[in-house]
Amino acid sequence: MRVNQLKDISKNHVNQMIEAMAMLLEVKVKTSKNEKRYADMVIQDASKRMEVKCWDYDDHEGLLSSLEANAVVMLRGIVGEYQGQLQLTIKQLQKAEEAEIKMETLIPVSDWGAETLQKGLQFFYDKIKNPQMRELVSRMIFNEAFFDKYCTYPAARQVHHNFYNGLLQHTLEVLKYAITVATTKKLTDRQQDRLIVMGLLHDWAKIIEYTPLPAIGFTDAGTMLGHIFLGAHTALNIMNEIKGFDEEDKLIILNGLLSHHGKLEFGSPVLPKTVEAQILHHADKMSGDIESILSFMQQQEDNSDSFTGKLWNMGTDYYRRGV
Ligand SMILES: [Fe+2]
Ligand SMILES: [Fe+2]
Missing domain, CATH: 2.40.50.140 (Nucleic acid-binding proteins)
Structure with missing residues (x-):
């Protein structure tokens, strides 16, 4: 059959x-x-x-x-x-x-659709007011060498957003969650600009860390340096080339990129030291965790038990009924 x-x-x-x-x-x-x-x-x-x-x-x-x-x-x-x-x-x-x-x-694709994803990316880019920060984003994302990869790469090898367009979908989820907190708590325009830049760039270096779909694996640079360092390193080099980039903005953006995993034991070399960095970390974790739970439940559709098996990254099983 x-x-x-x-x-x-x-x-x-x-x-x-x-x-x-x-x-x-x-x-x-x-x-x-x-x-x-x-x-x-x-x-x-x-x-x-x-x-x-x-x-x-x-x-x-x-x-x-x-x-x-x-x-x-x-x-x-x-x-x-x-x-x-x-x-x-x-x-x-x-x-x-x-x-x-x-x-x-044969390859799983984000169900948001390419057009929605592109619009979302443009929406957040348009929100950035500071010209130097806009230039940083345009050179790292809206750049021939990176744009296609940034839009099509997965966000993770396993666990969450491991599909075509996954990095961009995850990035937009992080920004939606982050901006909701930033506006609820009335962060200043400058803080919000930095938060958007940090959100857009936090996993940018996955385009260097991973080999492309369908076989998601680590590149040599990915294995040896990881996306946290690679992202901060690339951002610092470009920020240093942009005339008039505020030194304090540089420091805060770099801290956000380096600390987005939230804890030293999760691969971040430093802890979040600003409210923007803390929001970024929580938004990142929220996007990854929720997606991993939902996709895990979906994978276990043929399971008739009330609970899924144990989802290793969350350390528990989940109730499957009541949806
Ligand atoms: Fe990350
Ligand atoms: Fe992330």
Whole structure:
């Protein structure tokens, strides 16, 4: 039976053979206790990412070892159930026909839509009054070298906003939350300008830290330096080139970028030292946490229990009913 999307695989398919198109993200070859080789694989389409098993690795070795990274495959597999979770065991695999592949069905995309995301970015940029801060943003975002990446990159490898346009959606969520607090507490125009700049740039360096979708991984610079340093470093270099950039604004913006993870143990080298930096940190955490809970619940749609499994980054399970 052909399923259109991986998320359509349900308990109704248990013990049946299904056929689906998916992107092959990972193949880990392992050896079982009886010396037989098998593969733990990760597949995905736009609807879902799944771990699957291939017990007869030797039968598929020729194909699997010849595939390039993130190859698109047609697969046939048997659906099973283990401890309440659906499992898929691959039985047959072949490279998908080039003409049949539609990338947008294989990579998850932000459901805000490209136009809304672009409008949101322009909206917050237009709010910045200080000309030097506007120039900083225009050189880091509205710049040929960075713009496409900034608009299409994911915001995280796992956990939250790990989809096409994810960085921009996350950035706009952070700004919406942050601006609500800033206006409620009547921050000055200068504070609000700094907060918007910090929000727009806080995860900017993920475009350097990560390799592009569909295979989100770390670049060498990402592994060695991380987006917190890379963002602050790039921003400082550019601020130093902009004539008349206020020294105090520089300091506050840099502190905001460096401290946005909120705690030293979460990778920030310094703590938030201004109200703007503290708001940025809370807004960032809110956006990441809420998205991770909602997407986790969605991934577990085939789970009929009242509670999800434990969401590791939040340290608890969530009640799934009452929606
Ligand atoms: Fe970050
Ligand atoms: Fe962030």
